[in-house]
Amino acid sequence: MFLWDLDPKGMAEVIAGAGLEGVEFWVETPWYWEGGRLEEGAEEVRRAFRGLKTTLHAPVMDLNPSSYNDLVCRAALEESLRAIDLAEVLGARVVTIHPGRRTARRPPRGAEREKLRRYLEASIDRGEEKGVDLALENLEPVPWNICAEPEEMGRFLDEYPLLGMTLDISHAVPPISRAISFLETLGGRIVNVHVSSTINGVRHLPAKDGSVDEVLTTLRDLGYGGPLTLELDDKKFPSTLSKDGKVGVLIRERRHLESVWG
Template sequence: MKWFASSTLRWFEPVTVAIQSISQKGLAGVEIWSEHIDYYQTSIRDIQKVQESLSLMYTFHAPSWDLNLTALNKGMREQSIGEIERSFERAALLKAPNVTVHPGRLTVANSLLAWHEEQQIKSTERLVILAKQYGVTLSMEMMEPIRKELITTPEQMNRLTDVVGHGIEVTFDVAHLPLTTDVVQAFGQTKRIGKVHVSDSTPVQYHVPLGEGAIRLEPVMEKLKHVSVPLVLEGMDRGHDQTLERHLRYIENSREESVNEISCY
């Protein structure tokens, strides 16, 4: 299992410091968020200098908070594609070959669905070409089923990847699925998974520490033992809430329970 941590689990410090902090946790790598770089106005060169002293792997998360690949406004769509292209360049410079990108959203809830789906295909096809030019892989994320989100189910994601063809992978987010959904079954139904985002969720909050939400995690963790893609611990820690440490305590306890179960046979 290749455990990574999202840099946003150390949002209270710049990316350069966050990477060093995460490196002390014994994880395989870090997923660097573009917004984290922008918030602290950290230079790529400063991050590269820190990377030189660490033996970590890296993935990247493109900007999403201010963007919309399927916006009704063409200028917004073009700006969104441009910002994501810039993230491909950043990822290449930071030796992060896999870049998570959020799909577009509806401009108005429950309106113009077919038009937005067409724009999603067009934008994704352009991004696949751009990603290839920078030597990175586009990984489209399956989102939570909330208002205006366009791709929230394995079926919707599979339709997109089937149409786009080669050059696209999928970021499967455990916490984005409804609590009534069988996560392992949804995982098996989703094609081209190249990365997994891992956290817990409750009826009112996504991305809480593992074991502190309502997801039935035992079968999920068992499934993840048998995958080779990066497993990225997620969350937003703005104030020293020790979210990463709480994630890791759950993982360690799960390992101990597995060992104890085996020793009983």
């Protein structure tokens, strides 16, 4: 959500101003999503991000591959397949997808997990066809989410050897021990990391407060070499950030990560 209000050129300018090397493009960014998701729009994104290491996040709003409603499941799959096709156009190395949840706020059953399997199999097939790796993201630890805990994520990764993982640090904490468990048990499958902190239940806040440094140092010590994606929500800042203000926030986050990474 941090660059939510910008077009691709504006995004690239903020990224360059902050001294960052890459970008994760979220398909539901309004400029692209509400602009009709046209071929020329995809080409404009590709041009703006030339020279950047690019990943992509599949659509998740109003979508749920494990939904009680089969039409919602179908829409989630169709949108993910389109995102994988877009990743090929953008030269994105990894597409992050969500595992879904039980529609009723109750623990997921076998029915929801079986729907997720069908979604994963079709998505992995498309990824193989397009030369794109898929990464399943851990969700917030609430009872109705699938793959919010290391054990369940591990079972799905074991079942699908071609599937990677996106570790969302803010989703995994608190406690810190859950995030560390993801790293210690599944570190070899992690291909993307969303970096932010959770403070007093508020997620996707800046990591420069140091509260997730132990996660970052563990990641470093395990030899992780993939993207560190700063996932911040601009609406969780005290006031509306200007474009220059966003550059400043990202510079501070970058410097903190560099100080931790050593």
